[in-house]
Amino acid sequence: MSRRLLALLTLVAPLCAAEPPATLLAQPEKALVVDALTKDTEAAAAWKTAKGKWERTADGLRTEEIPEDKHGAVSRLPLTLQDFVFAFEFRLDGARMVSLSVNDAKEHVARVAITPTSLRLQKDDHDHDGPDKRVVFLLTEHKFEPGTWHRVVLEMVGDTLVATIDGKVSAFGSDPLFKASKANPGFTCSGQSATFRNLSLWSAKAEPKATWKEASVKVAEAMAAMPKPAPVAAKGKAGAKKSAAKKAS
Numbered sequence: 272m273s274r275r276l277l278a279l280l281t282l283v284a285p286l287c288a289a290e291p292p293a294t295l296l297a298q299p300e301k302a303l304v305v306d307a308l309t310k311d312t313e314a315a316a317a318w319k320t321a322k323g324k325w326e327r328t329a330d331g332l333r334t335e336e337i338p339e340d341k342h343g344a345v346s347r348l349p350l351t352l353q354d355f356v357f358a359f360e361f362r363l364d365g366a367r368m369v370s371l372s373v374n375d376a377k378e379h380v381a382r383v384a385i386t387p388t389s390l391r392l393q394k395d396d397h398d399h400d401g402p403d404k405r406v407v408f409l410l411t412e413h414k415f416e417p418g419t420w421h422r423v424v425l426e427m428v429g430d431t432l433v434a435t436i437d438g439k440v441s442a443f444g445s446d447p448l449f450k451a452s453k454a455n456p457g458f459t460c461s462g463q464s465a466t467f468r469n470l471s472l473w474s475a476k477a478e479p480k481a482t483w484k485e486a487s488v489k490v491a492e493a494m495a496a497m498p499k500p501a502p503v504a505a506k507g508k509a510g511a512k513k514s515a516a517k518k519a520s
Contacts, residue, residue, distance in 0.1 A: 289471060292358035295441060295486050296433045297426040297475035299356050304348065304472040308332040315470075320346040323460060330362070331468030334460045347374075347457025354428045354475040357456055360468050362420050363387055367462035371425055374455045380448060382459075383425055383434040387415050389500050392434045392442045394449075408432070408444030411497035420468075427453065428479050433490075440497075441490045 291299035306315035310327040318325070323344020325334045334344045352373075361369055363385075370384040372395075379395035390413040394406040413436070415421060426433040430450050433443040458467055480486075 291473050292356055292424045292471055294356055294426055296431060296479050296483050297356045297428045298480055299473040300476050301474045303474055306470045308468045308470055316348050318346050319349050331466045333464055333466045335464035336460060336462055344460040347455040349455055352453040354477055356426050356473045356475055358424045358471040360420050360422045362466045363415055363417050364464045366460050366465040369465045370459045372457055372459055373453050375451055376454055380453060381432050385415055394446045409442035409494055412500050428475055442494050443490055
């Protein structure tokens, strides 16, 4: 067997052997990127890093915000997507927040954002100063202990977005914006630091699972019962404006 053929088989085998993530909405079709994100594995795709420090370690892809950037750490996969499933594991190592963010060709589209004490699923503000606004589908109290690994599965099919944490907590939302072509999914991190591993990105069929309608009713009921975060103490006008500006960035 030639060295070239052996190298090709080495790259293709993980994709062929990969099992699709368990899903509620999507019907996974084809593995697009499967990457352990560790230093002893070759990168399965070219990442585009805009901000922060990113390093492959024995545990996974470690990242931290660089204060001089005045922006959270960001690294994305330069891919165009339609219907898909994106699964990964993360560990908070001191970070204030991490997220999986999905864009389109021009702007932010949606994200699942995680802090040590909360989980948020949302449609992003798509035009900043225009009429479009952020829509939060779920904001709930949830403990993510530092140093503990957790798994996220994000699904987008048609106009619907679903996120599941550790196979136990799920949330969803719908918006016409989600029907358009998506692009550049990637990780963000605020503070220092966090680690990501075991990324699995699959294309999905355009039709949802036959069981989704029934499953969505149960997920909606569970979402309604989830605890809401405690209200944040009121700030002065200057603090409120500063906070609002930071959230909009």
